[in-house]
Amino acid sequence: MSMATTTVQPVERENYLNKEYGVGSWLLTTDHKRIALLYLISITFFFFIGGFFALLIRLELLTPASDLVQPDTYNKLFTMHGQVMVFFFLIPSIPAVLGNFLVPLMIGAKDLAFPRVNLLSWYLYIIGGVMMLHCMLTGGVDTGWTFYTPFSTAFSNTKVIEAGLAIFVAGFSSILTGLNFVVTIHRMRAPGMTWSRLPLFIWAHYATSIIQILGTPVIAITLVLVVAERALHLGIFDPKLGGDPLLFQHLFWFYSHPAVYIMILPSMGVVTEIIACFARKRIFGYSFIALSSIAIAVFGFLVWAHHMFVAGISVYAALVFSLLSYAVAVPSAVKVFNWTATLYKGSIHYDAPMLYAFGFIGLFTMGGLTGLFLAALGIDVHVTDTYFVIAHFHYIMVGGALMGYLGGMHFWWPKISGKLYPEGWARLAALIVFIGFNLTFFPQFVLGYLGMPRRYADYSHMPEFQVLNVLSTAGATVLGVGYLLPMLYFLWSMRYGKPAPDNPWNAAGLEWMTSSPPTTFNFEKEPIVTWEAYNYDELDRAHKEEVKVAG
Amino acid sequence: MFNNFPLWPDRASTAAGNVDALFIFLLIVSGMMSLLIFVALTYFAARYRHRRGVLAEQIEGSIPLELTWSIIPLFVFMVIFAWGAVVYFKGRTPPRDSTEVYVVAKQWMWKLEHAEGQREINELHVPVGRDVKLIMTSQDVIHSFFVPAFRMKQDVLPGRYTVAWFRATKPGTYHLFCAEYCGTQHSGMIGSIVVQEPAQYEAWMSGGTSGPLSASGEKIFAELGCATCHRTDTQGRGPNLQGVFGKLVLLADGRSVTADENYIRESILDPGAKIVNGFKPVMPTFQGLVSEEQLNALVAYVKSLSQPIATPIKTAATGDQNNDKTEGSQVQ
């Protein structure tokens, strides 16, 4: 039999993506990696919805008058932008996508402790998301994402109850994810994977999970009370009926402050992994970074009333919360110093993940420093409820958390998809995001100090604010482009990207010892760990010739 | 668009300078810290970029370094905290003889009434150099009284009074914003603080007034029959209100509370909450029977029954603020 010359197609190895096909195999999966992808699709969807609202807000603010949309509509836009971005994008993002995918892999386990609970988590997220979508499509809600009483319970004419219930349901998704991670990290580590050998990504997710577990139920009960009050005309938060509106604020912020640490801690974990890999060395101060994550989680529960300095709390309460807020700033600063110190005598590569990590450090530092301004009682009186606060939290959540998320997506994309993304485009996107971000949000610090209040649809009495608003909107369009690019080239790479080797970055960590993409049960043989984390010296010495980094 | 492009807000109160000083200090500290990090990052990124054959040096860490960069920032933070606390404390402690203005916020306007009686909507006239204390409440939802030029902000709550104060230092007209989202026209709840030279202010003040707020309060006090029980002798079924404002009151359950604005207000709306020692709980509630403005007038009246009176003297000659307690003449 003659063999015509044929190109030999490499046989695609079985992995978690091609093991089974069909919608059912995805919607009923218990594989943590598939669930991570289900989350990836859903949160990306909500990110674009929240981003769309942001775009409309910024377009409206190009001119002083409320001429693009009516004030009622504008009020719904910023409310739903906040709710969608906080509850349906940021809180799940890294834990539900990267955490779900990587936690078992990083500790040498075959799956999370409770795979079916993991799937339930996703379904709860989807149900909450569908409820939220329905709410938005049938009128929306205009209370601000903070839905202060008595406006939300007794005055707003919008779908507060529906939005509240949607977030209530989505909250359980968050709780169950946290529960799963804690049990997994405690009980499913491979032999030899001691606590001090864990990747700092795991420490970060452990700390995050503690907050999810202890904090989320409080917003859940707060939502129950608001819904009950609104539906049944109770008086728990309404002064006309003997209630106290400040009680609502305390209950709300008791969760919502730790919530911001849910949003940033995982991102810090990602950045730590990236820096270690692209500087080719063990993180400086491993135990300090690990413990600072726990410290942030604990202290984060003690500072909530710094959102209420002008709300009518006593001077003494304000003093206590201001003091504690400075305490919680120290562990964050410690991390920034340790990351910087890691670069010292490193061997640094500038691939896209590292660019995002650099961006993170710069922007998180600025955002965090502006937190010092806000914690200072005398200054907070002036800048609270203004654009200064908006700039502060966007620096941390977008400049920090989101950049960390993007960096992590790039770093682990070869592992997740088995394909390489186009490095040139990725570096360009990182640069565009960085520039666009600063242009959007830096002017808002100035606007805030000038006195432009938050949640203003119209500033025609203050035309002097226009220049800065125009700058900000210009930046937002650049930023939008920067976010679209990865979406496009990641999709492109799934079809046309180069196949990825098992460890394109020559990175440390058990996840890189599996195939790209991994098989359904991750490890052919349960790993037995005998080495410390970030063993880059071993990895690099094994390759006398530096392995060309992919891309 | 480019004509008016400020990058720093007006400074028009005594507090503004204090806040700005702390802010600038923080700008410097943050600037230095950012610079330090950025320079280090850039330098390391360049100096230690990957070179063929050169391996990274594995450095575990350094406890002395960790302690240094934990303790020094903590120390700096404590300094900032203390400074911020001092500024805040000053800002939340109205001076003794401040002029009082009662503010009622509602969706979506500001109603102001000077103790001397002038009523204003969305505007507040004040003289330069006078301590002004705002006693504020809301008719509906939470609002926030924000004057950027004074670096002053205080949430205005339904169901109770909150207090803020300022002393304007520069004549001019300054923005007043509502800074707590309150519904459709939240961004329309805008007003002005008009700071005038004392002489101008006197001229404005004399332009028609229905009498001081406390006088309206006295009328309401009579109309609602309060005087029936709150007599000025010891025979009344209710406590004598002469001189009660500002003093400690002993309650039936043993507690002592200060008779401030919120106490007076609560006593009218929910008299059963704090029964005065030695009296029976017979006072009916006036919840729903008095408006916020009437409550303000009643509070002003009760305050006026205390010596020295709460409001400073209005003298065209001196013009400037004064804390002259000796001239205890009645206003008007």
Add this chain to the structure above:
Amino acid sequence: MPDSTVVGLHHEEQHHPELLHHFAEPQQQRDAASLGMWIFLATEVMFFGGLFCAYLIYRRLYFGDFGAASSSIKAGLGAANTAVLICSSLTVVLAIWGAQIGRRTLMIGSLVLTMLFGLTFLGIKGVEYKEKFDEHHVPGASFSFDHVPIPGHPDQYANPRHAQIFFSLYFIMTGLHALHMIIGLGIFAWLLFMAWKGRFTPEYYTPLDVGGLYWHFVDIVWIYLFPLLYLIDRHP
């Protein structure tokens, strides 16, 4: 290639039928289930905690009014419910013991008793709620609480608005608790079914353990609710 590639350190119970594939050995699975339930209970503590917090604050603010409102509830039914729940926790423990020593009748009988106690609890709760409805103590348009003296101050009446806050919290707290009871009954119905099918052996009764933990927690919440809602400022 079949995925029986667990290189665990213990071989004795390698292929226990109840061992899920991602666990190396039954002990690990047991520990994970137990830890998982304890953490879930921690979330429940925080959930109810918000309500207890609101309650404590208003009790402090409206001391007398809360006392009057609480005194107006018949403590007898609440006390009966407390006894019922404590007994049900006992039967839960007995059911687990039955599984541990392989006594199927004890296990199943105790499970049935537990559910009966649970249903009794809900029944008594229903009677209580009906009473509240009849007395117009349900918050809302028809709420009324006039001329109810404050305990210890016979000449002073409670403020109805503040009493309404008490009852709002009463219904939300006991209502949420009852909801947890109903869920608990659902869980125990399923446990009963599993027990009937013979799924539980002295080597494997983890669902009973974990379900029992949940039930005990619901019991403990009631132990806190009862005195706070029913017994404050009681005078003979």
